[in-house]
Structure formats: C-alpha cells, structure tokens
Amino acid sequence: MKLTVLGCYAATPRTITNPTSQVLEIQNRLFLIDCGEGTQVQLRKNKIKFSKINHIFISHLHGDHCYGLIGLVSTFMLLNRENDLHIYGPKGIKEIITLQLRLSNSWTAYSLFFHELTSTESEVIFEDEKVIVKTIPLKHRIYTNGFLFQEKTGERKLDINAVQEYEIETCYFQNIKNGKDIVLDNGKVIPNNLLSHDPIPPKSYAFCSDTVFDESIVPLIENVDVLYHESTFLDSEEHLSERTMHSTAKQAATIALKANVATLILGHYSTRYDTIDLFKTEAQTIFPNVLLADDGKSFNFE
Amino acid sequence: MKLTVLGCYAATPRTITNPTSQVLEIQNRLFLIDCGEGTQVQLRKNKIKFSKINHIFISHLHGDHCYGLIGLVSTFMLLNRENDLHIYGPKGIKEIITLQLRLSNSWTAYSLFFHELTSTESEVIFEDEKVIVKTIPLKHRIYTNGFLFQEKTGERKLDINAVQEYEIETCYFQNIKNGKDIVLDNGKVIPNNLLSHDPIPPKSYAFCSDTVFDESIVPLIENVDVLYHESTFLDSEEHLSERTMHSTAKQAATIALKANVATLILGHYSTRYDTIDLFKTEAQTIFPNVLLADDGKSFNFE
Numbered sequence: 001m002k003l004t005v006l007g008c009y010a011a012t013p014r015t016i017t018n019p020t021s022q023v024l025e026i027q028n029r030l031f032l033i034d035c036g037e038g039t040q041v042q043l044r045k046n047k048i049k050f051s052k053i054n055h056i057f058i059s060h061l062h063g064d065h066c067y068g069l070i071g072l073v074s075t076f077m078l079l080n081r082e083n084d085l086h087i088y089g090p091k092g093i094k095e096i097i098t099l100q101l102r103l104s105n106s107w108t109a110y111s112l113f114f115h116e117l118t119s120t121e122s123e124v125i126f127e128d129e130k131v132i133v134k135t136i137p138l139k140h141r142i143y144t145n146g147f148l149f150q151e152k153t154g155e156r157k158l159d160i161n162a163v164q165e166y167e168i169e170t171c172y173f174q175n176i177k178n179g180k181d182i183v184l185d186n187g188k189v190i191p192n193n194l195l196s197h198d199p200i201p202p203k204s205y206a207f208c209s210d211t212v213f214d215e216s217i218v219p220l221i222e223n224v225d226v227l228y229h230e231s232t233f234l235d236s237e238e239h240l241s242e243r244t245m246h247s248t249a250k251q252a253a254t255i256a257l258k259a260n261v262a263t264l265i266l267g268h269y270s271t272r273y274d275t276i277d278l279f280k281t282e283a284q285t286i287f288p289n290v291l292l293a294d295d296g297k298s299f300n301f302e
Numbered sequence: 303m304k305l306t307v308l309g310c311y312a313a314t315p316r317t318i319t320n321p322t323s324q325v326l327e328i329q330n331r332l333f334l335i336d337c338g339e340g341t342q343v344q345l346r347k348n349k350i351k352f353s354k355i356n357h358i359f360i361s362h363l364h365g366d367h368c369y370g371l372i373g374l375v376s377t378f379m380l381l382n383r384e385n386d387l388h389i390y391g392p393k394g395i396k397e398i399i400t401l402q403l404r405l406s407n408s409w410t411a412y413s414l415f416f417h418e419l420t421s422t423e424s425e426v427i428f429e430d431e432k433v434i435v436k437t438i439p440l441k442h443r444i445y446t447n448g449f450l451f452q453e454k455t456g457e458r459k460l461d462i463n464a465v466q467e468y469e470i471e472t473c474y475f476q477n478i479k480n481g482k483d484i485v486l487d488n489g490k491v492i493p494n495n496l497l498s499h500d501p502i503p504p505k506s507y508a509f510c511s512d513t514v515f516d517e518s519i520v521p522l523i524e525n526v527d528v529l530y531h532e533s534t535f536l537d538s539e540e541h542l543s544e545r546t547m548h549s550t551a552k553q554a555a556t557i558a559l560k561a562n563v564a565t566l567i568l569g570h571y572s573t574r575y576d577t578i579d580l581f582k583t584e585a586q587t588i589f590p591n592v593l594l595a596d597d598g599k600s601f602n603f604e
Contacts, residue, residue: 012377015346037373038340044317061406063376071339074365075314092405099401103394104363105444142407 001026001151001203001301003226006042008267008293010232010246011064013038017271018295019064022228023048024205026149027130032056033147033207039068040075046296050079055126057133058089059209060144066093070100073108081110088115088125088133090143117145122220130154136220138211140245146209148221151202162195203301206261209268212242213251218259226301227261228293230268231279237270249279253286263301267293303328303453303505303603305528308344310569310595312534312548313366315340319573320597321366324530325350326507328451329432334358335449335509341370342377348598352381357428359435360391361511362446368395372402375410383412390427390435392445393418419447424522432456438522440513442547448511450522453504464497505603508563511570514544515553520561528603529563530595532570533581539572551581555588565603569595 002025007018019036023043030052032039043050058066066089076085085108087093094114101107115125117135126133129152136146155177163176168190172182182190206221209230221227232246241248247255249266256264264287266279273279276292283290291299304327309320321338325345332354334341345352360368368391378387387410389395396416403409417427419437428435431454438448457479465478470492474484484492508523511532523529534548543550549557551568558566566589568581575581578594585592593601 011380013340013343013373015343037370038315038343041315041317041340061402062408063373063402063406067373067376067402068339071315071365071369074369078313090405092401096402096405100363100365100369100398103392103398104365106364 001205001225003205003228003265003299003301004046004048005267005293005295005297005299006039006046007036007295008269009295010268010270013064014271016295018042019067020059020209020268021068022207022293023053024149024207026203026205027151029055029128029131031133031149034059034065034209035067035069035072036064037067037071040072042295043072046298050076051081051083053085054083055086056088057147057207058087058093059138059146059207060140060142061090061092061096062142062210065210066096069093070097073097073101073112074104074106076110077106077108081108084111084113086113086115086126089117090145091116091118118143122148134220136206136208136217138208138217139214140210140212144210146207146211146217148204148206148224150204153202154199156192156196156199159194159196166190166195168195205301208255210246212245213247213254215255215258218255221255221259221261223260225262226265226299227256227259227263228265228267229255231266231283232268232270234273234278234282237272249282250286253283253290256283256287256290263289263291265291265293265299303507303527305507305530305567305601305603306348306350307569307595307597307599307601308341308348309338309597310571311597312570312572315366316573318597320344321369322361322511322570323370324509324595325355326451326509328505328507329453331357331430331433333435333451336361336367336511337369337371337374338366339369339373342374344597345374348600352378353383353385355387356385357388358390359449359509360389360395361440361448361509362442362444363392363394363398364444364512367512368398371395372399375399375403375414376406376408378412379408379410383410386413386415388415388417388428390417391419392447393420420445424450436522438508438510438519440510440519441516442512442514446512448509448513448519450506450508450526452506455504456501458494458498458501461496461498468492468497470497507603510557512548514547515549515556517557517560520557523557523561523563525562525564527564528567528601529558529561529565530567530569531557533568533585534570534572536575536580536584539574551584552588555585555592558585558589558592565591565593567593567595567601
C-alpha cells in the first residue's frame, strides 16, 4: 500500500502549495482521492500514469477538493482514454461535469460513470475481489464524506515443505489456501494450520478531510493502519476550527488515539503557519506515530 | 500598454506549459483574457495583483480557456474581495459558475456580473472614458469571440511655452486640451495647433484565439498595433488545423499582413513541436514583425 500526496494545503492553490489530492495504490489499483485545481499537473510531476486511474473519490464540493476534476476528465478525453472512469462524490457532481462537457461540446469517448452519494450513514461504494471502499460521513460546512479503503484478507500461504512431506496432490492446493483441512487416502485428517501460513494481514487506509472534530467516526476507523486526518489549524486557532468546521492537529491526534490507529498522517494545513513541523509537534503531545503529508511526498506501508 | 502572457499552449496544462490566459494592462486598467486551469497560480507567479482585476474576458468554453475561472472567482472570495467583478463570455458561463458556487454553498460577498455573449456580429461590450472593448467573432468548433481593446484618443498636450508666451489664463487650458482655438482679449484668434501638440496615438490590441483561418476578421482588426493570433500548428499540419478549426503560423501571418498590423504575436502552440522558434521562422516568410508569446513573458508597447 502506497500513498502519494499530490496536494495537502487548505483553500487556494499557490505558487508552491497545492489543494487536496492524493493517489492511493492498493493491491495494484490506483485510487485518486479528491482533485483540487492543478491535480493533473501534479499527477504528471509525480509520474503517475493517467491510464491507471479508473476510480476517483471526491469528499465534498468545496473548490479545493474538486475544481481540478473537469480538467482531468477533459484531459483523459484528449489522451484518447478508452477505459471506463468511475467518479464517486456528493450529489451534484454529475451536473457540474456534464454541464461543462455539454457547453464545450466535448463529450468523452470513454464511459463516465457517476456514483452520487447522499447517505449520512457509512456505506460500501466500491468492492472487487481485493479491495472494499466505504464512506466515512464527516461533519463539515457542506455534505462531506471521508473514505475507508480496506484490503480484503488474502488466501493462506501454502507451506511448500509440509505439502511435499504429506505428498498432497496439487489439485488440493486451492482448498488449502482457502483454509480447508485435508483428508489423506488413509483417512488421516491433516489440519490446515500444518499445511499453510496465515495470509499477510490486510492493510487499511482512512481519509478524513474536511471535518470538524467528531468522535462519532472513531468506530468506523478503529484499528486502521493509516489515518489521514485533516489538521487545518493548530490548537491556538481552535476557535477558527470550530467556526469553519475544521480540525486542529491536537484534535486529529485525539481521533487517532481513540481509534487506535497505527499511523496518523496530518494534512490540509492552513498556509498561515511558517512551518508545518508545528503540526507534528502538537499532535505528538497526544499520539506518538505522526507523519506529515506534503505535496509530492510518498508513503510506503508494506 | 503591456501584455503579460500567463499561458499560451494548446489543450492540457502540463508540467511546464500552461493553457491560455493573459493580462492586458492598458490605461491603468488590467483586463484578464481567458482563464485556463492554473491561471490563479500564474497570476501569483507573475506578481499580478488580484485586486486590480475587475474585468475578465472569456473567448470560448473549451477547457483550456476557462477551467481556471471558477477557482479564481472562489479565491477572490477567500481574499475578501469587495470590488465588483465583470465576466464577459459565451452564454452558459453564468450557469457554470453559479452552479458550482451553489453546490459548494459558497456565494461571493462581492458582486459578480455576467455579460453573456451570443452575437455573431462584432459588438461593443465594454466602454469607459479611456478604453473600449469590442468582440471579434471567430470561427471555431464552438461559439468563440476574440477581443479588440482600443485606447480612446486622449486630450491634446498643452504647449507650456506657447501658452505662457500668449499669456493665456489657466481657465482656458482644458479648452485647449479639447482642441479649441483661443480668442485673446484683443480679438486675435490663436489656432489650437500653436498652443498644443497632438495627443499620444491611441494603442490597440486584438486577441484572436481560437480560430480557423478566416479573412472576414481583417476589417475588424485593420491597423491594430498588436495582434495576438493563434498558431496551433505549422504549415506541415495544415490538414489538422482545418479539421480542428485552428490556424497555422503561416495563416496567422497572412491575417497580420492583410490587416496591416504593426506587430504579430503568435501563441496557442500545440506541444507536438520541439521548439516554438519554428512558428516564428514560418510566419516571417509572410510577415516580418513577429514575436513569440511564452508563459511568463511580458511585452511593453509604449
């Protein structure tokens, strides 16, 4: 599992900082999360193949999370994309994109599927054989969802030495990977745990931006490997975080602690601060394992 | 008169090239012409004061000319803009902007005026005491206008030595600047040309992008000081220019020649070519005074 942060600053794009967008690579799938203005250029700068992006998740319709989407959809068209593109986001996102395509008389040759979200309860919005994606309803000034990406538990790993020792035929291997015990020709039962190892524990990533401090998300993100939680402000600006429905670094760390996550990544920084190191220092007073997102930074979680 | 090119490349924004946007400074007014994705960052890079932009002209609704507009409108809001903002562009532009503001629940505190264009004849769309702006109907795949910016002829310049010599009182100075002759107390008439000099000749700038080669614009742009004419392709790709309704460098130069302009600026280059110098070389086989637009380049025309 690898996270590449394309942009992680609040509000407007600036000369050297970009609004929210990130790419999660999980089980060889690339998921684009949010798409602020300039995302397509950030994708190029970070050498991420446009053609590998088939699913885009938009948390909410504030500009710093979605104004780059129409440009990306159009660029896919100019690049002669053929793959389907799935866009998951708040109701209204389809109208925003299709209105602009219609007025520019530029329909995509590839198929564009919109999955508009309206629920205020967590729901499964994507699932295939390896990955499941659920919404994390957040509290912000407009309808907003975070997203929880979970690998499914894989097959058990065959113990090659053990299966050779018991002279088990290859036609039974899949049963062993599926966790089944094996009955030998002599009637003897070999328990599965003597023939296989536990699978690699599935990884999980929770993206929570933008949101006011809200403990009700804790049960949804409990024990995730990596939590990205917005920290627009420091504790000294807590009054602003309440008013604008954002979080402080301390509040993000409190959520991480209560949810017992392994790693917390902070982001969505206000540009009012001289250095983002202040966010880490503040968060670590509550929760130790804190990383700082920054534009163009990648995190490997293997 | 000063032109700052923020972006002048066709199609999609890339790592080092930007889609169309430029700032024309004329008679202390700043006019933003087109607004591709990333324009607000280009404004910052070129240190152009956001608060001085009160009029934005959008040629057409293809993404590389307008996808940065919603972001700029939103950023103006975040910067607590108070001045009115006037947007001139094809019908539909109001719906694109207001739909996105409505869905993000982010109304501007400043007043936003849309001047939607539908005419296929040239028309005056802006006028104040110093400047007049007219449309230049262009032929492209969708409804498109170029824009002609003209300084109005200024007042005549007082000849200080002459008015002192004739002992003319200051209360008559404005009449002299307005071109009036002066009658002295003794009845003698002093012709205006002995008391004043001709005003500085008014400057004019024509922006023509995007368009197929179209001689019908020549009468509208005749004798302008500066013509920006798109040259997406070179002559070797003339078949593409016809199909996509763009122009070649040679065609742009032909328009410049026929319209007897003083200076031609080329831009809107396809990124398929290794160097933009090829455009200049080709255009100069037809018309000598050719300049090349490039992102971040400024041109002073005093």
